[in-house]
Amino acid sequence: MASHMVPEHIKTRIAWLYYVEGMTQDEIVAETGLNRSRVLRILAASRHDGTVQIRVTTNLTHCIELERALEQRWRLSRAIVIPEPQDPAQTSAILGAELGAYISRTVTGHSTIGLGWGKTLSNALPSIVPRTPEGIRVLSLLGGLTRVSSVNPSEFAWRVADRLNAECHLLTAPVFAPDKPTQESLMTHSGIAEIFSRARSLDMAIVSVGALTPNSVFYEYGLLTRSEIASLEAAGAVGDVLCHFVDAEGCLVRHEVNDRVLAVNPAELHNTRNVVLVSGGWHKLKVIRAALKLLKPSILIVNEMVAENLVAEQG
Template sequence: MTNESQVSAEPTWPVDPNLQTETRVAWYYYVGNLTQQQIADRLGTSRVRINRLLAACRESGVVQVSINSNLSNCVALEQTLAERYGLRGAVVVPTPEDEQRLREAIGVGAGNYLNEVIAPGNTVALGWGRTLVNTWRAMRARTDHALSVVSMLGGLAHCPRLNTFEITYGFAERLGAECHYLAAPIYASSREERDLFLAHETTRYTLDKARGADVAVLTAGDLDESLVVKYALTEKNVGTLKDAGAVGDVLGHFIDADGNLVDHELNKRTVALKPDDLAAAGNVVLVAGGTSKATVTRAALVGGYIDVLVTDEAGAEKLTQDYA
């Protein structure tokens, strides 16, 4: 969030029609990641005019104002998070007033960060979560076919909306990358069946590739609304996980408040990289926000699994204040 071209969604200056247009163009370009032609098509004007409006924004200070005021707290929180949890870095985005847009806002922050760190020839390993959809949608399209995208965990045979396969495919399509799925269920029916899946040549190849990824991108799920809880677990599972001290999951593995794997049978049936395996990746990026996820996010951080956190302002404040 230190980019001088970022703008705020909620300007504090008096709004007139011209300034309103300039602000909208700046938002679409610098935060929405649209091209000048896409903005021109959306607003029914020419690309040349959009280019002039962007120049006017820079000259008038529209773009600069948000950096000096509205985002200053985000920058301070990034530094505090990095120091407190020993991170390589952090990205903090303003929390939107509309809670329904939280994942979108965090996805923009994560997408912009990944645009800068994913290099030609990299392997990108992926977890599972709705915020990751917004992440790849916010990324620049590429045609670097030397890139590889690989899933770090199995999927579901039945899922009404979103599966690990869609996440992997979405990233691969956006990056112009080759795609590697983990063709197995996220939870086997027994530990013995899990071991058979892990011993299979294709599963072993995929997980080895994910383990050595240059960049790993994942979310953390709480025990209330995560996709794992919603689509893969029963109420009984959730109850026994809470009894075991679980606060949520990382890569389908359930951890306690200190980031340790809890003693639960689900952790013995998970077909995925273990959180400890992330240590072999070059850069592990956790994309998670909101105050409701602060406990499991902190657990992932203190567990030492994460290099970079992408979150929102309210979530970051909870992580720095409640867990001082």
Template sequence: MDEADSRSPAPDPGATAPLLGRNLNVDAEEQLATRAAWLYFVAGLTQAQIGKKLGLNRTRVNRLLAQARDHGLVQIHITGRLASCVEIEERLKQAYGLADATVVPTPPDQELVPQVIATAAAASLSARLKDGMSVGVGWGRTLRLSIQSVPRRQLNRLSVVSLLGGLTRGSAMNPHETASHLADLVGAQCYYVAAPALTDTQSTRDLLIAQPMLREIFERGAKVDLAFLSVGELTPHCTMTRVGLVSRAEVDDLRKAGAVGDICAHWIDSEGRLVDHPLNSRVVALSPERLRDIPCVMIASGGRAKAQVLRGVLKGRMCDVLVTDEQTAKAILAMDSK
């Protein structure tokens, strides 16, 4: 509204009478709210400037702007490249009771999905690290890439705990390497699970877990302030098969048992329940059930093949903060909308 409007002559009452007869008169309060909204959102005036122009105090202007939004007089459309991601973040938080979610645009090349998620996850993790914290760490390509992007800084009295056993052969994705790298970056004390991630039999696993040293590590793991994890898909070429923990035949058996992927080396179904399979009784890792007692569980993972297992983790209430890509997030939400 420009200055000429305030100097315009008053309308002829006779000319407005026919309009009033057709119920086209505008409520005075609505008209005032519309004027305030136009001056604020279109003209770019401050609330103080609007108050001076309309002869109102700032409290009144603030109420008029709120009224304009509530009554639909103002509709805001965000057109930035990340607008759709922000909307999906809110839908994920509402649908699964998340404390926070970060959704990044999916790159055209699926091979780049872990890297873009890792960059966002590193920023989210770094923002949460504080003096005196204890952090539990999982394993996987995305976590390894994430920690490579965590800036080096010195934190006091921080500890890092590996939440699962190690691999029996060298690998950059070894849980021990992931935990030690994070500990080195922030000057933390690191605790390892001195056992393989998967034993040959359940009795071997039970014997190892009963050892005081391992029992102490898992007690530490269950009491961490924050757990930083990823999930694995269930395919013939998944990480578990590539590092030799699971055979192709076991992949088929897991599928028949209803598994869609793993978290902390435990196989779960699409509802987040542990599947009935011998592999789950041979895992040397913190169980998914105990994740629910950790104050903040952050999961960084994405890609088409991860949608089902991520949905299972979310349905099972094992995640508080999710970092994923847009296509994966949409796929998760679509599963529950059917």
């Protein structure tokens, strides 16, 4: 039987015996009557699906210093800086885990949460502790992908909603319309217009950013052609915030791609009580800096190297 078919109470008991009571795997085999390979699969699945969450509780002094400096330099309510991982490819997963922990700590009942998209945000899912508060509403702030993907904005929104026992509202249209007239027509649809209306008074918005590279997710998922990406770069774009392409100062670039995007304009999130910006990696430094200028977030979750550069910038 596959590990995902194991009854929840058995999986929880095995995780408890191993991580809390400190029993060895052999002792758990003897206690439960399961074979060793199955116990190993169950323990691995428990880490992957968020049943077990391991956190190092000691703080690194340098990261704490960077957090305080970021808060002062960028006028943040809170900065969270993760230590630079040995493998840079793990940056997104670690940032996502921090975001999941933050959501679990701070989301309360009767609140409306707007969500962006991306691999970093999707990595938060296993770390979101399932909740049952009443009156939570989750909104996807952008349209979906026409090709199936693990980072589809719509799937991410409903999976967060499921974790939080929330009502979910999806922007049921492609994230990029084929042209401006089609985009304008779709914007008049009552369901889509409702999303944009609700987005003007969010309690929390959770946003990541994307760098503009020839092999970016926009090209990978067939959203933009390489010629369109090159054209955006020529117009001064350094990346995107909610699929709106911005320059180094955080201003939307004048380009036809921005004219046909179906997503909440990040500049319109200023009435949101709590804007959370989560992103990291050297290749995203320029667009993270631009997003800080555009969004003026209250919370920033970022990696150590990017934090050092953001602190060093004069302003």
